[in-house]
Amino acid sequence: MIPVLMPTYNRADLAFAQGQGSWLFTEDKRRFLDFGAGIATSSIGHNHPHLANAIAEQAKLVLHVSNLYRIPQAEKLAERLVEISFADSVFFCNSGAEANEGLIKGIRRAQFKNGHPERTDIICFEHAFHGRTLATLTATGNPKYLEGFEPRLPGIKHIPLNDLEALNKAVDEHTAGFLIEPIQGESGVNTVPEEFLRELRKICDEKGLFLGFDEVQCGMGRTGKMFAYQWTDIEPDIMSLAKGIAGGVPMGAFLAKELIAKHLTPGTHGSTFGGNPLACAAANAVLDILLAPGFLDHVIKTGHYLQNELQSLVAQYPTIFEAVKGKGLMLGLKGKLPPAEIQNAALHQNLLTVAAGNNVVRIIPPLIISEEECKDGANRLAEAAKQLQKVMEQNS
Ligand SMILES: *Cc1c(COP(=O)(O)O)cnc(C)c1O
Numbered sequence: 001m002i003p004v005l006m007p008t009y010n011r012a013d014l015a016f017a018q019g020q021g022s023w024l025f026t027e028d029k030r031r032f033l034d035f036g037a038g039i040a041t042s043s044i045g046h047n048h049p050h051l052a053n054a055i056a057e058q059a060k061l062v063l064h065v066s067n068l069y070r071i072p073q074a075e076k077l078a079e080r081l082v083e084i085s086f087a088d089s090v091f092f093c094n095s096g097a098e099a100n101e102g103l104i105k106g107i108r109r110a111q112f113k114n115g116h117p118e119r120t121d122i123i124c125f126e127h128a129f130h131g132r133t134l135a136t137l138t139a140t141g142n143p144k145y146l147e148g149f150e151p152r153l154p155g156i157k158h159i160p161l162n163d164l165e166a167l168n169k170a171v172d173e174h175t176a177g178f179l180i181e182p183i184q185g186e187s188g189v190n191t192v193p194e195e196f197l198r199e200l201r202k203i204c205d206e207k208g209l210f211l212g213f214d215e216v217q218c219g220m221g222r223t224g225k226m227f228a229y230q231w232t233d234i235e236p237d238i239m240s241l242a243k244g245i246a247g248g249v250p251m252g253a254f255l256a257k258e259l260i261a262k263h264l265t266p267g268t269h270g271s272t273f274g275g276n277p278l279a280c281a282a283a284n285a286v287l288d289i290l291l292a293p294g295f296l297d298h299v300i301k302t303g304h305y306l307q308n309e310l311q312s313l314v315a316q317y318p319t320i321f322e323a324v325k326g327k328g329l330m331l332g333l334k335g336k337l338p339p340a341e342i343q344n345a346a347l348h349q350n351l352l353t354v355a356a357g358n359n360v361v362r363i364i365p366p367l368i369i370s371e372e373e374c375k376d377g378a379n380r381l382a383e384a385a386k387q388l389q390k391v392m393e394q395n396s
Contacts, residue, residue, distance in 0.1 A: 012347060014026065014347075018046075019046025020045075021045045021373075022046075022366050022373050032351065033350065034352050035352055035354075035363050035377050038248060039217075039243065040330065040362075040364040041243045041244055042247060042248045043222070043243075043244030044247050044290075044366060045366035048285075048289070051286060054282060055249065055281060055285075061277070063276065063277060067271075067272075073277045073280035080284070081253070085239070086229075086236065086257065087256055088258040088261060089255070091106075091254050092271070093251075094251060095131070095242055096214075096216035096217075096240065097131025097252075098242075098252050098274075099240035099242050099252035100130045101133055102254045104136075104212075106238050106264060107179075107238060108176055109268060110263045111210070119173070120154075121172075121175050122179050124158050125158060125159060125161045126159070127142075127188070127357065128181060128187070129185060134153055138153040139179055171209070177210030177211060177212055178210075178211055180197070180200065181213070181218065182197065183326065183330060185216075185218065185330070186217075187357035188325070188332055188359070189356065190325070191325070197232055210238060212239065213239040214239075214240050215227055215229070217243055217330070218330055219244070220290065221367050222244060223303075223328035224296055224299040224327065226290065227239070228327070228330075237256065237260055238255070238260050239254065239255050240252065240254045246279050246282040246286055247282055290367070295367075298367075298368075299367050302329065302371060303327065306331060306363065306374040306377075307331060309378035310324040310381075317382070320335060320336060320385040320389060326363075329364060329369070332356060332362055333381070337359070339360060339361045342388070343361055346361070346384045349383045349384050351380040351381065365377070
């Protein structure tokens, strides 16, 4: 019999009834340390009083009015995002994939309006993840995810990361711009070297192309800067956000410079739910926390601490773990076993992690996590490693 929830996910047989900070609780009060944050989404932890209150207060006023009217909560949020980023203007939507759809549309539309209707192609990169809609699935490019869903959207190409020769070969008269994650999440927490991003910026400036960053996972404080590009000395022209932006309330956004945003005139793009009062109240509350003095320093400091803890696990359990990757609290623990096995062993220690590609388990806790809780999680990973070692010894 087909389950009533379509069988698109491999779910653990586990349901959480409640959360508090970096912890989740089952109905029968078993307690799990959350190193996954709902895939880098519960950015300020569970049941944060400021966020919970903001949502409750907004719910008592009005949830939704549509974009037929002004939405002051959205205006405030956009103003703040513009203030702290490269961007001049913001479009709100409901997910990462929808944000990337808008980003691609923005790049194409701006080229078209600039007198280059032939410039339609978006160059993407191998091992990317941009979402599951038809355009973003094509941009993701993973053959495993595309099977049975072709034809692909025309006008999207892939080249290897960090390959200047392939890059120069790929750019032609049809190129409109690039879409890249400054730190690839899904495929194993791969940080793109700054020199390569600089090269993309240079090509865009020379040829009038647009640089699009997908910061759906690495943005909103995850790496210890508000946006991951702020670790570098270059800026994109357009950028997508989602996951952590509203602390778990579904929301996405794309931010753009005026040279792109001015072409998205009335009627060119839209979203019924996008930027509604509820989602914007939540995102404004999350921003209050992220922008509080010292908060991002806390993310950097805690990230260093956790990274060191993970490094010692690699040293202690070299048959299980291989390397630590990432920045801030967007970390990856590369293993010598399939990541699902490590994730599962951690789950047996009541520790939630998220498997990724390239044998990496993602360690992406809420940004409010304490050093003590990081230590606790590292101890649970050590216990998981011991159990995995035992199994390996029994099997050899
Ligand atoms: C999760 C993710 C997406 C897709 O977001 P959805 O909200 O699932 O549509 C896109 N890009 C990156 C980098 C992501 O991590």
